[in-house]
Amino acid sequence: MSVVLLAEDDQRLAGLVKDFLQANGFTVVVESLGLNVPRQVQNLQPDIVILDLMLPGKDGISICKEIRPQYEGPVLMLTARDADADQVLGFDVGADDYVIKPAEPRVLLARINALLRRSNREPAETGDIVVGRLAVRTGAREVYFADEVVPLSSHEYDLLLTLTRQAGKVLSREYLFTTICQRPYDGLDRTVDVRISHLRKKLGDNSDNPTRIKTVWGRGYMLVADAWE
Numbered sequence: 017m018s019v020v021l022l023a024e025d026d027q028r029l030a031g032l033v034k035d036f037l038q039a040n041g042f043t044v045v046v047e048s049l050g051l052n053v054p055r056q057v058q059n060l061q062p063d064i065v066i067l068d069l070m071l072p073g074k075d076g077i078s079i080c081k082e083i084r085p086q087y088e089g090p091v092l093m094l095t096a097r098d099a100d101a102d103q104v105l106g107f108d109v110g111a112d113d114y115v116i117k118p119a120e121p122r123v124l125l126a127r128i129n130a131l132l133r134r135s136n137r138e139p140a141e142t143g144d145i146v147v148g149r150l151a152v153r154t155g156a157r158e159v160y161f162a163d164e165v166v167p168l169s170s171h172e173y174d175l176l177l178t179l180t181r182q183a184g185k186v187l188s189r190e191y192l193f194t195t196i197c198q199r200p201y202d203g204l205d206r207t208v209d210v211r212i213s214h215l216r217k218k219l220g221d222n223s224d225n226p227t228r229i230k231t232v233w234g235r236g237y238m239l240v241a242d243a244w245e
Contacts, residue, residue, distance in 0.1 A: 050074030148244030
């Protein structure tokens with residue numbers, strides 16, 4: 017039975033979400049005070065954290081940034097704020113997904129299950145994928161560039177793995193999104209774009225004129241096979 021830490025200060029909403037998730041087989045712990053969330057994460061080590069963006073004492077962005085160095089499980093942002101800038105900021109500090117309130121319960125459950133499936137799945141292969149000086153070690157889920165480890169989030173690793181498996185091939189945003197997030201692409205979600213930006217930064221690619229992970233306008237993204245020497 018998966019354990020959910022629900023950080024939500026709206027007691028009515030928290031009660032509804034808790035009852036619904038428990039009816040679907042989850043154990044749910046509710047925390048309403050932002051200052052207590054990092055300690056709860058450390059003590060419980062939940063399978064997933066559902067984190068409201070606006071919490072008393074400490075906001076969700078600050079909490080996510082604080083827990084990420086020690087917590088490897090998925091973080092789902094649940095918030096009434098739907099501005100693109102807020103979503104991008106959430107991804108920047110390590111959130112895995114973002115749901116706008118009021119969330120339809122079945123949609124929320126589907127998002128949770130998709131995140132848990134991805135965090136628990138076994139790697140497809142156990143060898144290394146090497147493209148020039150870039151090495152993806154699938155068994156350990158580690159990435160090295162020029163013999164230096166590159167720290168990546170789970171989403172970033174999955175995205176890079178997908179790109180390196182098909183180096184030299186243009187992959188559409190829809191394909192990348194559905195492969196990584198395991199749900200249909202709505203045509204608006206910026207998850208792939210944000211994580212491509214993160215990968216470029218971490219792998220030393222020029223964001224203004226990228227040569228290693230290229231944008232092919234109108235088609236998608238491509239990892240250039242001969243750009244990693």
